Amino acid sequence: MDFRQDEEHKELQEMYRDFAENEVKPLAAEIDKTERFPQETVDKMAEMGLMGIPFPEEYGGAGMDNLSYAQCVEELSKVCASTGVIVSAHTSLCATPIYLFGTEEQKQKYLVPLARGEKIGAFGLTEPGAGTDASGQKTTAVLEGDHYVLNGSKVFITNAGPAEIYIVMAMTDKEKGNHGISSFIVEKGFPGFSVGKHEDKMGIRASSTCELVFENCIVPKENLLGEEGKGFKIAMMTLDGGRIGIASQALGIAQGAINETVEYVKTRVQFGKRLSQFQNTQFELADMQATVDAARLLVYRAACAKDNHEPYSHLAAMAKLVASEAASDVTRRCLQLFGGYGYTKDYPMERMMRDAKITEIYEGTSEVQKMVIASWMGVK
Amino acid sequence: MNMLVCVKQVPDTTEIKIDPVKNTLIREGVPSILNPFDGYALEAAARIKDKNPDSTITVISMGPEQAKAVLKEALAIAADKAYLVSSREFGGSDTLCTSYILSEAIKEIEKKDGKFDIIFCGKQAIDGDTAQVGPEIAEHLDYPQVTYGLEASVEDRLVKVKKETEDGAVIVGIQTPCVLTFTKPSFDPRYPTIKRKMAANRANIPVLAFTDLPDINPEKIGLKHSPTHVKKTFVPQKKTGGIKIQEETAEDSVKKLFAMLSDAHVL
Numbered sequence: 001m002d003f004r005q006d007e008e009h010k011e012l013q014e015m016y017r018d019f020a021e022n023e024v025k026p027l028a029a030e031i032d033k034t035e036r037f038p039q040e041t042v043d044k045m046a047e048m049g050l051m052g053i054p055f056p057e058e059y060g061g062a063g064m065d066n067l068s069y070a071q072c073v074e075e076l077s078k079v080c081a082s083t084g085v086i087v088s089a090h091t092s093l094c095a096t097p098i099y100l101f102g103t104e105e106q107k108q109k110y111l112v113p114l115a116r117g118e119k120i121g122a123f124g125l126t127e128p129g130a131g132t133d134a135s136g137q138k139t140t141a142v143l144e145g146d147h148y149v150l151n152g153s154k155v156f157i158t159n160a161g162p163a164e165i166y167i168v169m170a171m172t173d174k175e176k177g178n179h180g181i182s183s184f185i186v187e188k189g190f191p192g193f194s195v196g197k198h199e200d201k202m203g204i205r206a207s208s209t210c211e212l213v214f215e216n217c218i219v220p221k222e223n224l225l226g227e228e229g230k231g232f233k234i235a236m237m238t239l240d241g242g243r244i245g246i247a248s249q250a251l252g253i254a255q256g257a258i259n260e261t262v263e264y265v266k267t268r269v270q271f272g273k274r275l276s277q278f279q280n281t282q283f284e285l286a287d288m289q290a291t292v293d294a295a296r297l298l299v300y301r302a303a304c305a306k307d308n309h310e311p312y313s314h315l316a317a318m319a320k321l322v323a324s325e326a327a328s329d330v331t332r333r334c335l336q337l338f339g340g341y342g343y344t345k346d347y348p349m350e351r352m353m354r355d356a357k358i359t360e361i362y363e364g365t366s367e368v369q370k371m372v373i374a375s376w377m378g379v380k
Numbered sequence: 381m382n383m384l385v386c387v388k389q390v391p392d393t394t395e396i397k398i399d400p401v402k403n404t405l406i407r408e409g410v411p412s413i414l415n416p417f418d419g420y421a422l423e424a425a426a427r428i429k430d431k432n433p434d435s436t437i438t439v440i441s442m443g444p445e446q447a448k449a450v451l452k453e454a455l456a457i458a459a460d461k462a463y464l465v466s467s468r469e470f471g472g473s474d475t476l477c478t479s480y481i482l483s484e485a486i487k488e489i490e491k492k493d494g495k496f497d498i499i500f501c502g503k504q505a506i507d508g509d510t511a512q513v514g515p516e517i518a519e520h521l522d523y524p525q526v527t528y529g530l531e532a533s534v535e536d537r538l539v540k541v542k543k544e545t546e547d548g549a550v551i552v553g554i555q556t557p558c559v560l561t562f563t564k565p566s567f568d569p570r571y572p573t574i575k576r577k578m579a580a581n582r583a584n585i586p587v588l589a590f591t592d593l594p595d596i597n598p599e600k601i602g603l604k605h606s607p608t609h610v611k612k613t614f615v616p617q618k619k620t621g622g623i624k625i626q627e628e629t630a631e632d633s634v635k636k637l638f639a640m641l642s643d644a645h646v647l
């Protein structure tokens with residue numbers, strides 16, 4: 001067992017950190033306030049190869065692995081959780097299923113521009129009546145000659161709007177339940193497809209979250225991803241990987257909050273002493289850092305297991321459960337150390353606290369993670 | 381275009397703290413970085429390569445083995461090849477000796493890689509702040525030079541350099557081969573890409589030592605032959621920023637000044 005990071009990952013992580021500090025952090029407060037999708041940041045990330053880290057070079061990727069991808073999302077999220085989830089949803093939820101289940105033609109047509117960051121990707125599973133219970137899909141897809149006709153809607157879709165490529169789940173055979181769900185690659189311009197209501201959210205406000213509407217949407221037959229009826233399995237396997245991305249985002253938010261707080265307590269003076277000199281401050285920060293480091297080991301373990309093609313579903317669930325709860329807990333406690341200033345928008349702490357909450361909800365709530373872990377433990 | 385960029389590894393001066401008792405620089409734990417002005421020079425070369433893709437960018441640095449880190453950084457950003465000039469005999473060289481050694485190393489590299497059309501340097505290093513090495517390389521090689529460059533472009537064999545002046549900028553045309561030094565432009569240098577970064581990590585950087593430079597004059601290198609002698613180093617007194625009073629009328633300005641002086645109990 002070796003917990004040391006190799007030089008390659010370390011240097012790339014420093015590169016991500018440098019980019020995040022210089023290019024992402026200065027925008028974070030503004031794009032949160034105005035709910036603006038940071039397209040200019042995405043363009044810069046595309047140039048550097050950050051939009052396709054774990055994919056082979058032949059498909060436009062950077063040829064790195066899931067550990068490096070997780071570290072990239074972590075570094076971005078330390079300074080801006082919105083930017084972190086833009087990369088995470090794009091990579092894990094859209095590009096990855098095409099890489100894993102797509103035909104060679106689909107990979108050339110869709111994965112290449114996604115991995116190069118020329119196009120942004122999104123993933124549509126959740127519906128108004130099918131959240132945690134994803135099997136209750138109401139969106140339908142009917143095969144008519146050389147195309148499918150999709151009808152229905154999806155909600156809370158990350159990257160919807162700016163995204164040009166969407167992975168969409170729909171029922172092709174209602175009788176078969178989960179086994180009647182299929183997945184499709186839908187382009188922004190397909191007839192009958194539109195982006196609906198934009199959600200006004202508590203946090204990650206610069207990440208675009210919208211409804212997807214399908215009204216007799218025409219999807220060519222060759223855009224079926226995987227086999228008919230395998231959509232639910234594809235969705236679940238996709239979410240297993242996505243959880244590593246969200247766990248990394250949560251880890252980044254938590255570490256980012258600690259980093260900001262460490263700097264603050266060294267300068268803030270009360271009762272004639274710096275806050276950092278009070279034992280309460282020291283114990284609080286020490287306790288939080290230990291928790292965040294524990295979460296980091298879980299996140300990196302899950303990413304390494306995926307890279308080694310080992311079963312990682314339960315590992316990703318543990319990483320997401322622990323990291324997201326750490327993010328919520330740590331941001332709340334860090335804000336407390338900032339006191340009244342932390343409650344204002346002059347400091348990033350209130351934003352971090354708002355951003356943290358979603359990590360316990362999306363890509364499987366904490367409760368879903370516990371279901372996955374308990375099932376792996378054989379507790380039924 | 382065959383281009384060479386001279387780079388230096390420097391301590392990150394924004395991270396340097398001053399020992400309040402001894403009034404000296406605390407160098408321990410200060411990270412080493414690519415001299416920012418050399419980064420601007422590299423970006424200027426990269427922009428020429430963007431328009432002339434068959435160009436080659438070589439980077440060179442003189443320093444200890446650790447200086448390979450900045451050469452790798454330059455490879456990750458834009459350079460195609462890198463050389464480290466390193467030898468015990470070069471130790472303690474001042475700017476004159478350093479520029480002489482670099483000019484000899486450049487001639488040696490040119491024997492293998494062909495003549496360089498443009499040699500790029502940062503205007504100065506942020507540690508020594510002398511701004512001498514670039515211009516001295518030009519003199520040792522007997523090349524024309526333009527200093528304080530902001531950006532450069534190439535048309536046929538003519539290099540056009542936008543040069544910063546006291547009151548703006550001028551565009552200067554210069555024939556190759558030439559030496560250009562660069563200051564901070566309005567744009568930021570590019571970031572490395574993941575692919576370039578990984579390739580740079582694996583790159584093998586050749587070292588040119590004293591024995592690899594057969595034409596070098598040993599009487600012109602090292603501490604012993606450096607005409608510069610450092611008599612004393614000290615931390616300059618910190619100037620605190622003044623306050624500018626500029627109200628709409630002179631009368632208002634006087635009133636404000638009076639109020640401030642009165643508040644400060646000067647009056």
